[in-house]
Amino acid sequence: MNIMYEPIGIIHTGMKEREGTPIQSTFGSEHRGRVELYEQYVEGLCDLDGFSHAYLLFHFHKSSGFSLKVRPFLDETERGVFATRAPRRPNPIGLSIVTILGIEGNTVNFSGVDILDGTPLLDIKPYIGDFDTRGDIRTGWAEPAIKNNQRRHADDRFSE
Amino acid sequence: MNIMYEPIGIIHTGMKEREGTPIQSTFGSEHRGRVELYEQYVEGLCDLDGFSHAYLLFHFHKSSGFSLKVRPFLDETERGVFATRAPRRPNPIGLSIVTILGIEGNTVNFSGVDILDGTPLLDIKPYIGDFDTRGDIRTGWAEPAIKNNQRRHADDRFSE
Numbered sequence: 633m634n635i636m637y638e639p640i641g642i643i644h645t646g647m648k649e650r651e652g653t654p655i656q657s658t659f660g661s662e663h664r665g666r667v668e669l670y671e672q673y674v675e676g677l678c679d680l681d682g683f684s685h686a687y688l689l690f691h692f693h694k695s696s697g698f699s700l701k702v703r704p705f706l707d708e709t710e711r712g713v714f715a716t717r718a719p720r721r722p723n724p725i726g727l728s729i730v731t732i733l734g735i736e737g738n739t740v741n742f743s744g745v746d747i748l749d750g751t752p753l754l755d756i757k758p759y760i761g762d763f764d765t766r767g768d769i770r771t772g773w774a775e776p777a778i779k780n781n782q783r784r785h786a787d788d789r790f791s792e
Numbered sequence: 793m794n795i796m797y798e799p800i801g802i803i804h805t806g807m808k809e810r811e812g813t814p815i816q817s818t819f820g821s822e823h824r825g826r827v828e829l830y831e832q833y834v835e836g837l838c839d840l841d842g843f844s845h846a847y848l849l850f851h852f853h854k855s856s857g858f859s860l861k862v863r864p865f866l867d868e869t870e871r872g873v874f875a876t877r878a879p880r881r882p883n884p885i886g887l888s889i890v891t892i893l894g895i896e897g898n899t900v901n902f903s904g905v906d907i908l909d910g911t912p913l914l915d916i917k918p919y920i921g922d923f924d925t926r927g928d929i930r931t932g933w934a935e936p937a938i939k940n941n942q943r944r945h946a947d948d949r950f951s952e
């Protein structure tokens with residue numbers, strides 16, 4: 633069974649290469665980007681300006697192939713890919729939560745950039761605290777890794 | 793540009809029809825489901841059991857076509873589809889945050905069910921509070937709608 637999607641727009645950022653790009657949007661809060669939505673979808677942006685944050689779902693267009701075990705940016709140990717946010721996944725779909733700065737026409741300006749310039753956009757969804765925040769959570773390997781690791785930007789580990 | 797994905801597994805739940813299915817996983821916390829990951833991807837589940845919550849990304853396989861303006865489950869006013877979590881989207885990708893109950897072999901048992909039985913799974917990502925919770929948020933139309941609307945389950949508004 634194949635599932636076919638088409639980009640609904642392009643994400644523009646100042647990040648031209650993976651190396652040096654923030655590995656999470658929380659680490660890229662000082663960077664700004666913009667979504668250029670294709671004109672035929674602009675009506676779907678109505679009411680999004682009432683939200684402070686949105687999910688961007690996108691295609692990791694610079695990833696090819698995948699590994700089931702990966703060494704995530706925050707760790708030196710191999711982990712199951714589904715326990716990481718690494719880009720080389722069986723279906724290379726990326727998920728970022730960004731801060732909406734403003735919407736003009738087909739452009740959504742945002743901050744919180746961990747996305748490469750030119751990335752094809754698949755979907756935008758509003759971030760809704762009542763649905764999307766969870767308390768009392770465990771975060772496995774990531775908890776000590778985030779505490780102890782000062783890495784905030786990508787290196788070349790997922791390059792071909 | 794077409795982007796092609798293949799399901800990595802199937803999501804099994806007790807929800808056979810959209811009507812009556814919880815509209816968010818937070819409203820389906822008493823329901824349990826399970827991911828049946830295809831055998832070739834099982835190694836990718838390593839380390840996921842350290843996490844209490846995960847994102848499931850899936851294909852809304854019962855949706856066909858899309859509308860740029862939709863009447864979301866929690867509202868009677870039409871909203872831009874990208875300001876809603878409605879299933880009839882240009883790329884019908886669903887996003888749920890579920891609670892991991894346990895992992896055995898290729899099966900991930902979870903609670904927090906807002907997904908129809910038989911839904912094709914695209915990806916699993918760990919939920920990481922440091923990356924995925926946001927404070928000081930605005931949620932536009934959804935804020936009064938969630939406060940004032942007692943609807944917790946889907947009706948037939950997105951049926952064909």
